[in-house]
Amino acid sequence: xxxxxxxxxxxxxxxxxxxxxxxxxxxxxxxxxxxxxxxxxxxxxxxxxxxxxxxxxxxxxxxxxxxxxxxxxxxxxxxxxxxxxxxxxxxxxxxxxxxxxxxxxxxxxxxxxxxxxxxxxxxxxxxxxxxxxxxxxxxxxxxxxxxxxxxxxxxxxxxxxxxxxxxxxxxxxxxxxxxxxxxxxxxxxxxxxxxxxxxxxxxxxxxxxxxxxxxxxxxxxxxxxxxxxxxxxxxx
Amino acid sequence: xxxxxxxxxxxxxxxxxxxxxxxxxxxxxxxxxxxxxxxxxxxxxxxxxxxxxxxxxxxxxxxxxxxxxxxxxxxxxxxxxxxxxxxxxxxxxxxxxxxxxxxxxxxxxxxxxxxxxxxxxxxxxxxxxxxxxxxxxxxxxxxxxxxxxxxxxxxxxxxxxxxxxxxxxxxxxxxxxxxxxxxxxxxxxxxxxxxxxxxxxxxxxxxxxxxxxxxxxxxxxxxxxxxxxxxxxxxx
Numbered sequence: 001x002x003x004x005x006x007x008x009x010x011x012x013x014x015x016x017x018x019x020x021x022x023x024x025x026x027x028x029x030x031x032x033x034x035x036x037x038x039x040x041x042x043x044x045x046x047x048x049x050x051x052x053x054x055x056x057x058x059x060x061x062x063x064x065x066x067x068x069x070x071x072x073x074x075x076x077x078x079x080x081x082x083x084x085x086x087x088x089x090x091x092x093x094x095x096x097x098x099x100x101x102x103x104x105x106x107x108x109x110x111x112x113x114x115x116x117x118x119x120x121x122x123x124x125x126x127x128x129x130x131x132x133x134x135x136x137x138x139x140x141x142x143x144x145x146x147x148x149x150x151x152x153x154x155x156x157x158x159x160x161x162x163x164x165x166x167x168x169x170x171x172x173x174x175x176x177x178x179x180x181x182x183x184x185x186x187x188x189x190x191x192x193x194x195x196x197x198x199x200x201x202x203x204x205x206x207x208x209x210x211x212x213x214x215x216x217x218x219x220x221x222x223x224x225x226x227x228x229x230x231x232x233x234x235x236x
Numbered sequence: 237x238x239x240x241x242x243x244x245x246x247x248x249x250x251x252x253x254x255x256x257x258x259x260x261x262x263x264x265x266x267x268x269x270x271x272x273x274x275x276x277x278x279x280x281x282x283x284x285x286x287x288x289x290x291x292x293x294x295x296x297x298x299x300x301x302x303x304x305x306x307x308x309x310x311x312x313x314x315x316x317x318x319x320x321x322x323x324x325x326x327x328x329x330x331x332x333x334x335x336x337x338x339x340x341x342x343x344x345x346x347x348x349x350x351x352x353x354x355x356x357x358x359x360x361x362x363x364x365x366x367x368x369x370x371x372x373x374x375x376x377x378x379x380x381x382x383x384x385x386x387x388x389x390x391x392x393x394x395x396x397x398x399x400x401x402x403x404x405x406x407x408x409x410x411x412x413x414x415x416x417x418x419x420x421x422x423x424x425x426x427x428x429x430x431x432x433x434x435x436x437x438x439x440x441x442x443x444x445x446x447x448x449x450x451x452x453x454x455x456x457x458x459x460x461x462x463x464x465x466x467x468x469x470x471x472x
Contacts, residue, residue, distance in 0.1 A: 002455050071453045090326075094460045137454035181417075181471060216472025217307045218373035219238050220463075224330045227460045228467040235417060235468060236452025 001025050003138040004040045004050060004062075005131055011042060011064060016050060018060040026052075026060060040064050041140040043131075070140040074099040074234045075186040077162060081193035082111045083222045085118035089129055090223045096133025096143050098230050104159075106148045108201050110193040121147065151201060160208040163188045168210045171229060172202055173219060175212035183233045191225060237261050239374040240276045240286060240298075241367055247278060247300060252286060254296040262288075262296060276300050277376040279367075306376040310335040310470045311422040313398060317429035318347045319458045321354035325365055326459045332369025332379050334466050340395075342384045344437050346429040357383065387437060396444040399424045404446045407465060408438055409455060411448035419469045427461060 004026070006016045018026065026032040032052055040050035040062065047070055050062035082105045083091055095103060107116070119125060126145050134140060148154040167183055170190040190197075190205055197205070202212060220228060240262070242252045254262065262268040268288055276286035276298065283306055286298035318341045319327055331339060343352070355361060362381050370376060384390040403419055406426040426433075426441055433441070438448060456464060 090459070093457070097454060097456055097460060098464075099454060136457055139454065178472070218333060218335060218375065218472065220333055221329075221372055223326070223459075224333060224463045227456075227463040228334075231464040231468060232471060236414070236454065 001029070001135045002039065003047065003135050003140075004038055005043050005135055005140060006040055006050075006064065007043045008045070014064055015053075016040070016062045016064050018062065019058065023058075023060055027055070027057075032060075038062075039138065040066070041070065041134075041138070042066055043134075043140055044142055045140055046070070047138065047140060071099065071138065073101045073141060074230060076100055076230060076234060077102040077104070077166065077186075077188040078226075078230075079104045079106060079159065079188065079190040080222070080226075081106060081108050081191065081197070082115050083193070084112070084115055085120045087221070087223050088115075088118065088120055091226055092126060092129035092145070093133040093136070094223070094227055095230070096130040097137035097139070098133075098227065099137070099139060100230060101141060101143045103143055103145045104148055104154070104162075105145065106151055106154055108151045108193060109198040110195040116149065152204065155204050155208060159188075159205075163209060168205075168208075169213050170197065170202060170205045170210045171215060171225065172197060172212040173214055175214040177211065177213050179213040179215050179229060179232055181232050182235055187233055189229060189233065191222060191229065194222070237265070237371045238275065239283065239371050239376075240274055241279050241371055241376060242276055242286075242300065243279045244281070250300055251289075252276070252298045252300050254298065255294065259294075259296055262291070263293075268296075274298075275374065276302070277306065277370075277374070278302055279370075279376055280378055281376055282306070283374065283376060307335065307374065309337045309377060310466060312336055312466060312470060313338040313340070313402065313422075313424040314462075314466075315340045315342060315395065315424065315426040316458070316462075317342055317344050317427065317433070318351050319429070320348070320351055321356045323457070323459050324351075324354065324356055327462055328362060328365035328381075329369040329372070330459070330463055331466070332366040332375070333373035334369075334463065335373065335375060336466060337377060337379045339379055339381045340384055340390075340398075341381065342387055342390055344387045344429060345434040346431040352385065388440065391440050391444060395424075395441075399445060404441075404444075405449050406433065406438060406441045406446045407451060407461065408433060408448040409450055411450040413447065413449050415449040415451050415465060415468055417468050418471055423469055425465060425469065427458060427465065430458070 041047040046066035048066035282302035284302035
């Protein structure tokens with residue numbers, strides 16, 4: 001945790017209250033004591049400093065001063081075939097830490113039905129992973145995650161509008177074109193499941209304006225491909 | 237598993253025997269049956285096709301034809317502060333899938349002592365993770381992993397020779413220079429632990445010729461930073 005993220009409802013008159021996982025982290029990992037000053041940020045707000053005024057096993061109170069903007073976001077909309085739950089957790093953290101602010105988790109032919117039963121897909125569980133990513137990267141702006149269980153209507157009715165004004169690309173092995181580097185405009189990137197999008201799905205994406213790109217001859221797992229692709233399109 | 241990797245000792249007169257985890261994968265995940273043809277590669281050798289001649293719960297026999305070279309390697313030597321075991325597993329798989337062939341796992345000030353007790357550090361456990369990465373990326377060339385528990389003698393006596401003829405860089409937050417992109421020569425990349433290398437360690441690396449580079453203002457976990465850095469230095 002490189003930044004303690006506070007929700008607005010937990011800050012009153014510059015005094016913030018911390019409990020639960022974050023309190024545990026302050027005590028056990030950071031070994032904080034009263035008087036210590038730590039980096040804090042308000043969720044969806046500014047970044048600054050918190051001085052610990054009180055600390056016990058139930059809660060901590062901090063006086064916070066917020067004066068700095070969070071880092072720039074990556075102008076990328078990510079469309080991801082729902083990965084298996086273990087991987088989803090890591091992908092949520094990594095996209096959040098890299099500054100992606102819009103993620104669509106979609107169903108498609110090669111997504112295993114059982115993945116949709118994962119308790120990780122509740123709003124609270126998703127938020128928890130995203131906050132871990134923000135805390136890691138010292139960002140405060142919560143990414144928005146949308147769940148779309150029907151591929152065809154999503155692509156036809158919604159995605160066709162979402163990609164307006166963006167460079168829309170789908171990562172697909174064996175495409176003739178390599179993935180572009182250092183995009184100078186907003187982008188939409190679609191990444192398929194293990195085994196890839198079906199031809200029908202790639203054609204559907206192509207029909208609304210996606211170009212197909214490859215990432216070399218190596219096939220990477222989604223948890224590796226996501227950081228590689230995001231940083232290739234928008235290097236820090 | 238996108239490539240079934242066979243050890244030379246399990247291939248005789250073009251007939252290969254498969255058991256254990258790989259057999260389980262052929263049966264349960266790939267649902268293979270006799271007559272099926274799958275992608276195979278010989279560890280540290282060529283890639284080709286295997287036709288399943290016999291298959292039961294104990295073993296499978298394949299007739300293999302090997303005719304293609306594995307993909308190009310990444311000309312990068314990675315020097316990594318030993319990460320926590322959970323992360324080490326993923327890093328081993330990801331560097332292996334990305335084509336890195338030389339990894340030094342080193343001790344330094346902010347590496348927790350307990351990490352060195354991990355059963356993941358046995359030769360067999362490391363090999364297992366690396367093979368998973370090769371199978372993922374359809375590569376056959378086993379990376380070499382070296383364990384170095386003493387930072388100072390490693391840097392002074394060994395690393396100073398290892399970096400000869402390479403561009404040596406250390407990823408260090410707050411450095412003035414950004415990490416280079418698309419290196420046109422071999423590289424050596426050092427990545428610190430959570431919390432970073434100490435000033436002493438960075439100075440030590442600088443003293444033998446490492447330049448310090450940053451990756452933007454976001455601090456990424458090592459499992460995210462490794463794919464980002466490797467692909468930034470050597471894009472596919």
